[in-house]
Amino acid sequence: MIGNYVHGLGEQLVSGEKDAFDFVLRRPNIGKRLSAITTMYGSPKMGIKLLGEVFGQLPEGITIPVWPISRPQLIKAMVPRVKYYLKKNREASKNMSQFIQDTPD
Numbered sequence: 001m002i003g004n005y006v007h008g009l010g011e012q013l014v015s016g017e018k019d020a021f022d023f024v025l026r027r028p029n030i031g032k033r034l035s036a037i038t039t040m041y042g043s044p045k046m047g048i049k050l051l052g053e054v055f056g057q058l059p060e061g062i063t064i065p066v067w068p069i070s071r072p073q074l075i076k077a078m079v080p081r082v083k084y085y086l087k088k089n090r091e092a093s094k095n096m097s098q099f100i101q102d103t104p105d
Contacts, residue, residue: 030055035067039074 037047052058
């Protein structure tokens with residue numbers, strides 16, 4: 001069993017690889033998320049607080065590198081992903097009644 005993924009919020013949240021010799025569990029790279037929050041809102045402290053609510057409380061004194069990215073670059077990178085998410089959300093909403101009918105009681 002190789003590359004089992006648990007998806008969350010559009011990206012891999014946790015992944016693991018298992019074979020006869022070892023098992024590896026990886027945490028998500030929160031540096032990208034912190035960089036995006038810092039770029040949009042200007043406060044790494046707020047970003048760490050928000051990430052703590054999602055991924056669990058971060059230890060005191062931890063250093064998370066913030067990637068240098070401008071706000072326009074970030075928005076340009078986010079627009080296609082937001083469009084894709086909204087498209088998938090609309091598709092799921094249209095099919096919701098069929099999903100509910102197909103679900104056994």
